[in-house]
Amino acid sequence: MKVSEGGGLDHEEENIEVLELDITEAMQLVESGGIKDAKTIMLLQYIKLHNIL
Numbered sequence: 001m002k003v004s005e006g007g008g009l010d011h012e013e014e015n016i017e018v019l020e021l022d023i024t025e026a027m028q029l030v031e032s033g034g035i036k037d038a039k040t041i042m043l044l045q046y047i048k049l050h051n052i053l
Contacts (some may be wrong), residue, residue: 023053 026044029035048053
């Protein structure tokens with residue numbers, strides 16, 4: 001859950017968007033190329049491999 005404003009630093013031109021997806025939808029986005037960030041992909045794969053969700 002979002003606990004503060006967040007969203008990145010203006011001077012670093014960070015554009016951060018928080019999305020809440022169920023694991024099935026997130027994995028479909030990985031497979032279709034909708035999620036491209038390696039850290040996110042590895043975390044989702046770890047979650048699936050260890051049956052965390």
